Amino acid sequence: MTTPPSDDTLLALPKAELHLHIEGTLEPDLAFELAGRNGVELPYASVEELAAQYDFSDLQSFLDLYYATMAVLRTEDDFAELTRRYLRTAAAQGVRHAELFFDPQAHVARGVPIEAVIDGIGGALAEAERDLGVSGGLILCFLRDQPVESADAVLTAALTRPERLLGVGLDSAEVGYPPELFAGVFARAKDAGLHAVAHAGEEGPPSYIVQALDLLGVERVDHGIRAAEDPELMARLAADGIPLTVCPLSNVRLRTVPDLSAHPLLRLDAAGVRVTVNSDDPAYFGGYVGDNYLAIRDALGVTAEQAERFARTSIDASFAPTARKAELQAAVDAWRS
Ligand SMILES: Nc1ncnc2[nH]cnc12
Numbered sequence: 484m485t486t487p488p489s490d491d492t493l494l495a496l497p498k499a500e501l502h503l504h505i506e507g508t509l510e511p512d513l514a515f516e517l518a519g520r521n522g523v524e525l526p527y528a529s530v531e532e533l534a535a536q537y538d539f540s541d542l543q544s545f546l547d548l549y550y551a552t553m554a555v556l557r558t559e560d561d562f563a564e565l566t567r568r569y570l571r572t573a574a575a576q577g578v579r580h581a582e583l584f585f586d587p588q589a590h591v592a593r594g595v596p597i598e599a600v601i602d603g604i605g606g607a608l609a610e611a612e613r614d615l616g617v618s619g620g621l622i623l624c625f626l627r628d629q630p631v632e633s634a635d636a637v638l639t640a641a642l643t644r645p646e647r648l649l650g651v652g653l654d655s656a657e658v659g660y661p662p663e664l665f666a667g668v669f670a671r672a673k674d675a676g677l678h679a680v681a682h683a684g685e686e687g688p689p690s691y692i693v694q695a696l697d698l699l700g701v702e703r704v705d706h707g708i709r710a711a712e713d714p715e716l717m718a719r720l721a722a723d724g725i726p727l728t729v730c731p732l733s734n735v736r737l738r739t740v741p742d743l744s745a746h747p748l749l750r751l752d753a754a755g756v757r758v759t760v761n762s763d764d765p766a767y768f769g770g771y772v773g774d775n776y777l778a779i780r781d782a783l784g785v786t787a788e789q790a791e792r793f794a795r796t797s798i799d800a801s802f803a804p805t806a807r808k809a810e811l812q813a814a815v816d817a818w819r820s
Pocket residue numbers: 504507542549654655656682685733763764
């Protein structure tokens with residue numbers, strides 16, 4: 484019997500976060516602060532009343548609150564402050580590289596210029612690189628429940644600010660919005676030199692994972708946990724080395740798994756699938772990435788060796804330059820000894 488790794492050991496483990504919606508890091512206290520500053524009315528009387536809404540029945544029930552609350556984000560400074568706070572917390576939990584999803588269509592629809600969104604988040608990333616030693620970039624997510632023309636328009640706008648843009652992704656309500664709808668806009672993003680990822684197999688069927696691979700050409704699958712229902716698909720993911728960005732606490736809160744002890748993470752890992760551990764929307768789901776590592780240790784008995792493998796995979800599966808990946812793997816070597 485090996486002793487379980489301590490909290491400090493897991494939090495200190497150098498890791499990359501590859502599945503994090505920056506809007507999902509909006510904690511209730513900052514939401515109220517920004518609402519006051521920007522004259523936006525939240526339909527809740529207090530921080531406590533807002534936090535009391537965080538009891539979700541499925542993905543859509545979460546998304547309704549997520550989009551409503553992000554309405555407080557209006558200025559470049561708001562996005563910078565949000566990102567600064569996330570990166571500080573993440574750094575304290577061992578994150579050394581972070582690839583941040585953002586949902587520009589939701590902000591542009593409220594009249595926020597995409598430049599304010601990208602420059603705010605990008606500015607905070609540049610600061611974190613300098614002050615915290617955390618590298619990173621942005622992944623523009625298309626909202627799959629919005630028309631594809633809107634995705635096309637936001638890609639065109641974002642390509643005027645390509646500096647910190649690593650890639651494109653696909654998120655929001657999954658069932659009924661298969662990846663195939665977005666093949667054209669993904670092809671255009673890849674032609675522009677961007678990486679591609681997509682949420683698939685969170686609530687949607689394993690066939691959406693297959694579509695994301697075959698029709699969007701994704702390099703990583705976000706969530707992807709429903710691959711565990713399909714042995715042939717697991718074998719394909721393992722053979723092709725396709726990483727999954729798994730978010731254990733999110734899956735419990737959105738009821739895609741009944742509880743953490745039933746989570747397929749270790750079944751996927753045992754089938755040879757490259758899994759990484761991430762937080763998704765930590766302000767809403769009860770924990771940042773380090774908290775996810777602690778939770779899978781407690782519920783699934785994840786060992787130090789397994790945690791190290793997940794962290795190494797997160798670094799290797801990131802879109803960081805090769806030299807940066809080597810630096811981060813060396814940091815894991817140092818953690819180990
Ligand atoms: N878990 C999730 N799934 C799909 N879209 C999202 N947007 C923010 N979080 C999401």
